[in-house]
Amino acid sequence: MKLPVSTEWVLHCTTTLAQLDPGTTASAAQLALYFDLPAAYLAKQLQALTRAGLLAATTGPRGGFRLARPTSEITLLEIVEAVAGASPPYECREIRQQGRGALPPEDCQRTCVLAEKMADAHEAWRSSLAGVTLADVLATLPASVPSRTRRRLAATT
Template sequence: MKLSDGVETAIHCTAAVAGLPQGAVMAAADLAEFHGVSASYLLKHLKALVKADLLVSVPGPTGGYRLARPANEITLLDVVLAVEGPEPAFRCKEIRRNGPCAPGPSAFPRPCNINRAMLKAEQAYRAALSQTTIADLNSEFLATSDPRVVERADNYFTAQMRPQKT
């Protein structure tokens, strides 16, 4: 299974925004610059995160993005579904019923065993993604990353974030 590059971008941006102080926001252009992606590309994914109620978009010249709920309530599955949609990765088209050797639909009264196996794997995959939160990712990042990376990221976000009045 191959997820779109947008999933990686969306997870990184959600994790980055989760590190902002309460009430602060980060502009899309600054998130794009930080991650080395184009702003127009990033906006598509930020809009999906807003639509899924994972991020809030604050309008205006001092606006930007912030989390819609606490980081410990946003899972990797939430972000993946926001970007990729809810459809399973494997979609059985029942090709076993096609071709010159298929005797007709009545020969296939039970669901496709390949489809069942693939959906079982999808359920396991989604269950694993639902067990990791953005807060978990940020805690691990702080605990395991090179201190220079943490310091540079902190300095960038401190300089670029936009405090909001509450």
């Protein structure tokens, strides 16, 4: 499975926003400069996170984005699905019933074992990401990182 490049962007941006002091925001332009990303495209991804209820956006000269919920209530799965969608990456088209090698219908009463295994793998991936919150990610960062992030992000204004 290949996720869009914007998946990495939003994972890092939400982790960065999670390091800000309460009530503090960062604009799309600040985040784009901080990570050297295209601002207009990043803004669209941040809006997707806002529509998903993960970020809150404010307008005006001091406007920007902040987390809409506590870090312990935002999972990596929610972030990924906000930009990449929730559709399974594998779709069984039942080719086992086509062509010269077609199995008879009576041998295809059960779901294709390959479709089952792919669905199991997708569910394991989803469960893994659903079990990790932004709070979990922050807990793994060295103690100096949040203050460094705040200083450097503030310098991009």
